[in-house]
Amino acid sequence: MKRILVISYSQTGQLHNITQSITAPLEDDKGIELTHLKLESEKSFPFPWPFWTFFDTFPETVALQPAPLKPFTLEPAEFDLVILAYQVWFLSPAMPITAFLQSTQGRLVLKDTPVITVIACRNMWLMAQERVKEMLANAQAKLIDNVVFTDKGSALATFITTPRWMLTGKRDAFLGFPRAGIDDETIAQASRFGRAISQGFKQQANKIDQPLLSGLQAVEVDERLIASEKVGLRSFRVWSKLLRLAGKPGDFPRRCLLFIYILFLVSLILTIVPLSMLLRKLLRPLQKNSLLRQKSYYEAPSGSGKERMKDFMDA
Ligand SMILES: Cc1cc2nc3c(=O)[nH]c(=O)nc-3n(C[C@H](O)[C@H](O)[C@H](O)COP(=O)(O)O)c2cc1C
Helix, strand or coil: CEEEEEEECCCCCHHHHHHHHHHHHHHCCCCEEEEEEECCECCCCCCCCCHHHHHHCHHHHHCCCCCCECCCCCCCCCCCEEEEEECEECCEECHHHHHHHHCHHHHHHHCCCEEEEEEEECCCCHHHHHHHHHHHHHCCCEEEEEEEEECCCCHHHHHHHHHHHHHHCCCCCECCECCCCCCHHHHHHCHHHHHHHHHHHHHCCCCCCCCCCCCCCCCCCCHHHHHHHHHHHHHHHHHHHHHHHCCCCCCHHHHHHHHHHHHHHHHHHHCHHHHHHHHHHHHHHHHHHHHHHHHHHHHCCCCCCCCCHHHHCCC
C-alpha cells in the first residue's frame, strides 16, 4: 500500500477542485491510500478581501513570516509521496503554505519524501516556486514534479479580473473581460496527472525519485514574465522591510506608508512596466538563448513537453 498526503490551501475552493480532479483516479486505485490535509490559519484570512487587509498581508507574506496555523494531526506521519497544492500571494507562497513548510511537523513529514507541487494562480508563480524550492530543500524533501495552472486571460485582462475577484468575490465575465480564474475544462483535464501518478507508482516500485508527470504539459513558462518577476520580488523585499519597520499589521504609521506604496505601485504598473516590457520586446532577439535556458530551468523538473498526453487524457 502506498500512502499519499495531499496538502492544500484554498480560499475560493478553486485549488481544492484542482486537487480533487488530480486525485480522483487515485481514489479508485486500491494500492493507494490518500490523506487530505486542508490547512487553516489560526486567524483566518477573509474572502472576499477587505482592501486594507489584502495589502496589509503583503509585508509578512513577502518576508516569509507567516501567521501560525491551526493545530493539525497527521496519521500516519510517514508518506510515500506528498502533493503540495498552493496559491501565490505577492510572488511568494500563500502564508499558510509557508507556515506549513517552516513548521516542525511539516518538516518532519517532508523529510526524505518525494514532493509534487501544484500551483494555481493568476500568472506569476516563478519566484514563489523558487522560495518553495528553498524551503523544501531545508526540510530535506525531494521535489520531483511541479504542475502549474494559470488564468488564460491576457495579462491586461487578469490585472483587472483577479483583483476584482479577490476584493469583491465576483469572478464572472463583465464588460468584455473574461471570467476570472482557471476554466472548468482545464480543471477536468487535470485528472491526467492522477492517472500518471498511479502508473508511476507501479513502475517505480521502491522509492519514487524521478519525475512522474513529464510529457503531460505540466507547466509552461511565459518567458516574457521572467524579468518582471525577478525585479518585482526584489522591489517587494525592500518595501516589505520598510513596511515592517513602520509597525505591525493595522498600525497607523504602517497604514500611511502602505497608502504611499499602493500609489507608487499603481503608477509603476501604469508607466514603467509597459515601457520596460516594450524595451524587453526589442531586446528579445539578442537574449534568445539566455531566455530559453531560463525557461527550461523554471519548467524543471516536469517540463512543458506533451508527448505522453494522448496516453493519459480522458477519452
Ligand atoms: C493576497 C493575494 C496576493 C496574490 N498575489 C498573486 C501573485 O503575486 N501572482 C499571481 O499569479 N496570483 C496572485 N494572487 C492570486 C492567487 O494566486 C489565486 O489565484 C487566488 O487567490 C485564488 O486562489 P484560490 O482559488 O485557491 O483561493 C494573489 C491572491 C491574493 C489573495
